[in-house]
Amino acid sequence: MASRKLITLDEFTIEETRKFPKATGELSALLRDISLASKMINKQVRKAGLVDILGKHGATNVQGEEQMKLDVYSNDTLISVLKNSADCAGVASEENDNELCFDDSFSHDSKYVVLFDPLDGSSNIDVNAPIGTIFAIYRRVSPLGKPVTKEDFLQPGNKLMAAGYVIYGSSTMMVYATRIGVNGFTLEPSIGEFCLSHPDIKCPEKGKIYSVNQGNSAKYDDRLLAYLGYCMENKKEEGRPYSHRYIGSMVADMHRTLIKGGIFMYPADSSSPKGKLRLQYECNPMAFLIEAAGGVASDGKGNILDIIPTELHQRTPIFIGSKSMVNKALEFVANKETVV
Ligand code: AHM
Ligand code: MG
Numbered sequence: 001m002a003s004r005k006l007i008t009l010d011e012f013t014i015e016e017t018r019k020f021p022k023a024t025g026e027l028s029a030l031l032r033d034i035s036l037a038s039k040m041i042n043k044q045v046r047k048a049g050l051v052d053i054l055g056k057h058g059a060t061n062v063q064g065e066e067q068m069k070l071d072v073y074s075n076d077t078l079i080s081v082l083k084n085s086a087d088c089a090g091v092a093s094e095e096n097d098n099e100l101c102f103d104d105s106f107s108h109d110s111k112y113v114v115l116f117d118p119l120d121g122s123s124n125i126d127v128n129a130p131i132g133t134i135f136a137i138y139r140r141v142s143p144l145g146k147p148v149t150k151e152d153f154l155q156p157g158n159k160l161m162a163a164g165y166v167i168y169g170s171s172t173m174m175v176y177a178t179r180i181g182v183n184g185f186t187l188e189p190s191i192g193e194f195c196l197s198h199p200d201i202k203c204p205e206k207g208k209i210y211s212v213n214q215g216n217s218a219k220y221d222d223r224l225l226a227y228l229g230y231c232m233e234n235k236k237e238e239g240r241p242y243s244h245r246y247i248g249s250m251v252a253d254m255h256r257t258l259i260k261g262g263i264f265m266y267p268a269d270s271s272s273p274k275g276k277l278r279l280q281y282e283c284n285p286m287a288f289l290i291e292a293a294g295g296v297a298s299d300g301k302g303n304i305l306d307i308i309p310t311e312l313h314q315r316t317p318i319f320i321g322s323k324s325m326v327n328k329a330l331e332f333v334a335n336k337e338t339v340v
Contacts, residue, residue, distance in 0.1 A: 132251025
């Protein structure tokens with residue numbers, strides 16, 4: 001339908017806020033700020049291939065501006081947009097050792113903190129594969145009127161108010177979740193707005209794709225190897241073998257898992273007993289989002305969202321995606337008796 005009305009991210013979040021008489025609109029404003037930062041990041045990501053023409057990182061371009069590494073630019077952009085936001089009291093980022101608690105009178109009265117990985121999968125920039133920004137929004141637990149504290153950032157995922165990602169792929173999309181559901185917005189470049197393109201996303205209950213860095217197999221334990229054997233087993237009547245897809249960019253692998261169904265894993269192995277991915281700004285936001293879409297996320301023992309964080313940058317193993325596939329994987333990895 002050519003005349004179908006475009007619904008922008010702003011229009012959508014305001015409409016959603018109206019469903020809750022007590023909502024103040026602060027969360028919508030914060031999502032707008034995150035989308036603004038991601039549009040700025042998107043602009044730089046789209047120029048990444050021209051780096052030899054526009055100047056190498058660290059060099060000065062013709063306008064006299066210093067070219068920045070994209071992950072540094074993304075981090076600085078998110079921090080400065082959120083520092084200027086009326087609704088963000090502080091941030092924590094993969095790129096910073098410690099949380100940043102904004103110390104100005106506006107921020108003292110702001111209700112939310114945001115944790116993010118500004119440019120996840122940045123090693124994929126050189127090969128033009130999708131990369132992304134991941135974000136998690138918590139309501140502060142410390143009293144208003146003062147700077148936020150560490151405990152505001154060390155909340156379990158089950159306390160998240162909203163979370164999501166922006167994928168810089170063949171198109172740029174923002175996908176975010178609140179407790180009531182998951183919606184996807186595609187950036188319409190001609191008007192510079194994210195427009196609703198994927199309403200009420202549900203992760204299919206079953207899938208046909210498993211996603212893991214199988215090159216690490218020599219370091220996996222027998223239970224996990226048994227599950228990978230199950231994925232590869234020839235059982236046509238049960239839809240196996242599954243296809244294997246692994247981009248090595250969590251946002252891209254998760255976006256496919258969300259839309260098409262499947263399982264994404266970054267397990268513990270003998271050299272990384274806690275896995276690789278970070279709980280607070282990679283696994284929790286993805287777990288919150290996949291649960292809101294009807295999927296499941298586990299660390300192999302329990303729900304990712306129930307882990308009580310003790311450090312900002314802690315890691316966790318993760319098994320995430322379609323409900324029936326993750327539950328099957330957990331039968332193998334969580335319970336020795338089922339291993340053949
Ligand atoms: P990064 O935060 O340093 O970019 O690393 C995280 C990325 C994820 O996007 C991806 O799932 C994973 O690392 C891939 O790791 P590996 O190359 O070990 O398979
Ligand atoms: Mg990362």
